[in-house]
Each structure stands twice: as C-alpha cells, then as structure tokens.
Amino acid sequence: MHAYANPTRFLAIAKPLTPWLLGVGLLLLLVGGWAGLMLVPGEAKQGETARILYVHVPSAWLGMGGWTSLAIAGLVQLVWRHPLAGIAARAIAVPGMMFTALCLATGSIWGRPTWGTWWEWDGRMTSMLVLLFLYAGFIALTNGDEGQKQGGTLSRGAAIYALVGAINIPIINRSVVWWNSLHQGPSITLRGSSIDGALLWPLGLTVLGFSLLFGAIVLMRMRRIIADNRVAARLRRLADDEGN
Amino acid sequence: MTGVISGSGQWAYVAAAYGLTALLTGIVLWTSWSAMKKAERRSDALRANNRRGETPRGDRK
Numbered sequence: 038m039h040a041y042a043n044p045t046r047f048l049a050i051a052k053p054l055t056p057w058l059l060g061v062g063l064l065l066l067l068v069g070g071w072a073g074l075m076l077v078p079g080e081a082k083q084g085e086t087a088r089i090l091y092v093h094v095p096s097a098w099l100g101m102g103g104w105t106s107l108a109i110a111g112l113v114q115l116v117w118r119h120p121l122a123g124i125a126a127r128a129i130a131v132p133g134m135m136f137t138a139l140c141l142a143t144g145s146i147w148g149r150p151t152w153g154t155w156w157e158w159d160g161r162m163t164s165m166l167v168l169l170f171l172y173a174g175f176i177a178l179t180n181g182d183e184g185q186k187q188g189g190t191l192s193r194g195a196a197i198y199a200l201v202g203a204i205n206i207p208i209i210n211r212s213v214v215w216w217n218s219l220h221q222g223p224s225i226t227l228r229g230s231s232i233d234g235a236l237l238w239p240l241g242l243t244v245l246g247f248s249l250l251f252g253a254i255v256l257m258r259m260r261r262i263i264a265d266n267r268v269a270a271r272l273r274r275l276a277d278d279e280g281n
Numbered sequence: 282m283t284g285v286i287s288g289s290g291q292w293a294y295v296a297a298a299y300g301l302t303a304l305l306t307g308i309v310l311w312t313s314w315s316a317m318k319k320a321e322r323r324s325d326a327l328r329a330n331n332r333r334g335e336t337p338r339g340d341r342k
Contacts, residue, residue, distance in 0.1 A: 150286035264320035
C-alpha cells in the first residue's frame with residue numbers, strides 16, 4: 038500500500054485512468070439510462086415511476102459507499118499515516134454528499150406519486166438525511182483545518198469523525214428491517230433479487246456507470262489537491278530562497 | 282390511496298428525477314474537471330518557470 042504513497046507514482050496511474058473511468062462510465066450510463074427509460078416495461082404495480090429506480094439506487098449506493106470509503110481512508114490515515122488517504126477522504130466528500138442529496142431528492146420525487154407524500158420521517162429517510170448532514174459536517178470540518186495546510190491530509194479530529202459517522206451506514210442498511218417504513222424492504226440481497234430480471238439488467242449498468250463516474254470524480258479531485266499542494270510547496274521554497 | 286398518481290401523469294416525476302440527476306452530476310463533474318485542469322496548469326507553469334529560473338510574480342502570496 039505504501040508503494041503508492043508517493044504522489045508521483047499515484048499520478049502515473051491516476052492520469053491515464055481518469056479519462057477511461059469517465060468515458061466508460063458515461064457510456065454505461067447512456068445505455069442504462071436509455072434502457073431504463075425506453076426499453077424496459079413499466080412495473081406492474083408502480084407503473085412508470087419505477088423507472089426512477091435506475092437513478093435512485095445508484096445514488097443511494099454511492100452515498101453510503103462514499104462514506105464507507107471515507108471512513109476507511111480516515112482509518113488508514115490514523116493508523117498508517119498514508120499521505121494519500123487524507124487526500125482521498127477529502128476528494129470523496131463532495132461527490133458523496135451530492136449522491137446522498139440525489140438519493141433523497143429522487144426518493145422524494147418517487148414517493149409523491151407512489152405513496153402520496155414527498156417525505157416521511159421514517160427510519161430509512163431520516164438515517165439517509167443524517168448521512169447528508171454528516172457529509173456537510175465533514176466538509177465544514179476539513180475546510181481550512183490543520184490537515185489542509187499540511188499537504189491535504191486529515192486532522193485527527195476529522196479522521197475520527199469519519200470513523201464515528203460510519204456507525205450510520207449499517208443503520209441505513211437495516212432501517213427498513215428494524216422499523217416500519219413506507220420504504221420497501223431490501224430488494225437486492227446476497228441471496229438474490231426480488232426484482233424481475235427484465236427490469237434488473239439496466240440497474241446493473243447504471244450502478245456500474247455511476248460508480249465509474251464517482252471514481253473519475255474522486256481521481257480528478259485528488260489530482261487537484263496534489264497539484265495545489267505542489268504549487269504551495271514550490272511557493273514556500275521560493276519564499277525561503279528569497280529570505281536566505 | 283390519497284394523492285397517488287397513476288398513468289401518464291407519472292412521466293413528469295420520472296423526467297424530474299432523471300433531469301435533476303443529470304444536472305447535479307454534470308455540475309460536480311464539470312467543476313471537478315475544470316478545477317483539476319486549472320490546478321495542474323498552474324503547477325506545470327510554476328515548475329517550468331522554476332526550471333528557467335523565473336519567478337512568477339502573480340503566484341506570490
């Protein structure tokens with residue numbers, strides 16, 4: 038793992054990988070989105086609104102997956118002090134928050150015609166809203182903290198915050214089992230899926246497409262932080278040279 | 282059920298969900314890409330100036 042602690046070595050992989058993730062991700066999204074809107078039939082009970090599944094589920098997956106990655110990065114920074122872990126955590130926060138907001142918004146848009154309400158304070162929706170606030174708190178905490186001044190790493194407090202916030206992930210996952218909810222129960226589990234195959238395959242494409250796009254966005258944001266760090270380091274050296 | 286919408290009225294909600302997703306994803310994608318390009322151009326220019334022995338005055342802080 039420490040072999041990639043060197044930003045130069047990381048960039049040698051990240052630079053060619055970014056356009057590939059972006060290109061393949063967008064292609065999968067176009068095909069999956071087109072199939073979800075035009076090709077597959079409407080769902081038997083919910084009708085056309087079930088098509089929102091193809092943007093809602095990937096958003097939920099990336100909102101939760103984003104925080105899980107962010108917490109792992111926080112742990113790696115705390116335990117091994119890997120210099121890229123803090124940079125990765127910072128890079129994940131904004132797209133993670135965006136997908137969490139999208140999950141809430143598309144869920145609300147789905148809920149209005151299906152349940153007859155935009156919002157319900159049940160376990161699933163409330164715990165997802167908590168995740169949105171956790172992201173907002175993390176972004177506020179890491180903007181201008183000591184870690185940012187020290188090459189984009191995370192402060193100890195921000196890394197611990199990321200780890201503690203991860204408690205919410207299993208709560209979101211199990212909320213529809215633990216509490217009564219308007220939200221449907223788990224449709225896709227390790228044992229299989231209750232969604233018919235005819236409706237399921239575009240979901241695979243959009244989940245993969247959004248995941249690749251998420252990866253591309255994280256790499257872009259990591260590259261930006263590394264470039265900013267290099268500029269700051271060079272300017273510091275110039276200032277030191279002039280001072281001597 | 283009260284307030285449930287069926288039939289062709291559902292398409293407006295589907296369009297809103299897809300449109301919002303495309304818009305927000307596009308904004309985050311574009312801002313991340315442009316910020317990365319700007320930062321990398323600045324870093325490359327500073328390194329090139331350093332090699333030539335020049336000091337970019339605009340970058341002093």
